[in-house]
Amino acid sequence: MKFKLDILIQLLRFKWNRLFHWSEQGWESLRKKRLKKLYLHLRNSPAYRELVNQNAPLSEFPVIHKNIFMRDFDQINTVNIKKADALKLALEAEKTRDFSPMIDDITIGLSSGTSGNTGIFLVSPRERAHWVAGILDRVIGFSLQKRKVAFFLRANSNLYESARSRLLEFAFFDIMQPIGSHIEKLKSFQPDILIAQPSVLRSLAKAQEKGKMNLSLKKLISVAEVLESIDRKYFEKVFGITISEVYQCTEGFLAASCPAGRLHFNEDFIFLEKKYLDEGKKRFHPVITDLYRYTQPVIRYELNDIIVEYPHCECGQPGTAIDFIEGRSDDVFIFTDENGEETTVYPDLMRRAIITASGEITFYHLTQTDQKTIAVYLEHEGSQNDIQDKVKSQLLEKLAGYKIHNIEIIFTHSYQHEPGTKLRRIKNEYSKAD
Ligand SMILES: [Zn+2]
Structure with a gap:
């Protein structure tokens, strides 16, 4: 119950800020306030304590990559969870497909990288509530009608199941299982909203095209992988609706599609630095500080995605707009x-x-x-x-x-x-x- 209340509170906060802080300046002031709070909390992280005690500005904190984030797992997290314990629990859950790996009230999740290296992440109930509220606010949108959501994931976790309520019913589909095995289930579930990564959407679109599911979707949402225009066109043709996109990493919600169909960084709770890759300053690697992650702080975390910026999106939503994501730098x-x-x-x-x-x-x-x-x-x-x-x-x-x-x-x-x-x-x- 407390968890649902948390989601509601966070959702109301989103709505409030949408009314009163929906501008670049508004977001900047939210960011400053949230960064200050996070900074103080970093005293609880052995990796960052010394820097906080020295009152070092964020710009002096080290820029890290996934390998450091994983290597220094024990020192970075603020709840004294050991990587070995978390990994053991998460792998066990993955194997038995019993999806509730937790230490105290902290959820442990696994994420797959493009190169197959496994990442491990920790989230508290509050952070989960924030994630759900963020997805509801920026992606799914609020409606008083009951809607069914089909969610394709690598592994279920408490993070996703938690959004079951009177207004939203979530069904989980495991992408480690052959896609063919999901077609029947999907057909009888008849979701209003379908969320999956493009490689999975492709198989589903093929099934839909052959008349195997007869889905009539209100929303189609692409996650996890880069959505290319060739896929976008194909999916939109098959399902007959516009596709929305979510861009996220290690369970941080980085960006979502605006009404004009472009991704905008959630710079009200993501502090974004741009590491430019070319002289014309068109392409950059995002360096992310997640202002809502307290359990396992994500501080100046450099992603190897190549972002091509869209200078002036006509929609009026604050936050850096993305023309497209070029994929990983080794591509x-x-x-x-x-x-x-x-x-x-x-x-x-x-x-x-x-x-x-x-x-x-x-x-x-x-x-x-x-x-x-x-x-x-x-x-x-x-x-x-x-x-x-x-x-x-x-x-x-x-x-x-x-x-x-x-x-x-x-x-x-x-x-x-x-x-x-x-x-x-x-x-x-x-x-x-x-
Ligand atoms: Zn826009």
Whole structure:
């Protein structure tokens, strides 16, 4: 009961702030207040105590990556939970699929990275309530009508089940199970809202297209992976509605789609720093401080997603708007140009080559396999030879624009996506950038 009350309080706070602080200045003042409070709480974290005692500004705190976040797990968290204990409990729950790993009232969750390395996160009931309220406010939207939500997840956790109430009924689908096994259940559940990652949505869209489910959705929400325009178009065509997006990491809720369909960072409770990657300051790695995470503080945590900023979103929502997310930084291709210089090719260029080659392509996967080769996997309508020729010439043309020549394009006939892992459509298996 206390938990539901917490959600309600947080939700009212969201509504209040929407009425009175819905502006860049408003969000800035919320951010300052929340950062001050979090800062004081960091005394309870052995990793940050010393810096707080020295009164060091946030800008002097170390920027960390996932590996440090995991390595220093024991020192970072403020509730004295040991990584070994948390991991043991979480893995046990994963194995038995008994989804309630907790130490005292702290929920323990696992998150999968793109490279398959497992992350572990801790959330208190209050933080869970905030997460649920955030999703309700920014993504699902409030309605007095009862709605059913189908949620596809890697593993269930208390975090998600908690949103069951008189107005929302959540059904959980485990993406580690074959998707085919969910079709019947989904058909009889008939959700109003469907939440899943694009690689799962793809399988579901195919089933829907074949008339196996007859879903009539009010909302379609993409989470966890980068949603590309090719997928967006396909899903919207099949389900007949606009898709919304949630961008999150280690269970921090980072950004959600605005009414104009663009992701905006939740800068009212996320302190965002931008580590620019190019001179034109168009692309950046987000460096995140989550102002609501007290149990396992997320302080200056650098993500390896490449964000391309959208300068002025017309919707009027505060927070940095995202034009698109380019995927992980190791998904850039690296070739040698005609002058012998090592040249970085961003995934967006490759993506555009594919999209402009043909409107009939429904799925693709590109891999740089060595210094001079790109392996291409395609699914499409229309004639194969035709489309392959067009893709090849588009790719070579785009590369030539970077003075890169003599690249071999080969076509493969199969592609394996491991269930439960995030889809990386443009992958460099040969070399990695910083
Ligand atoms: Zn907007």
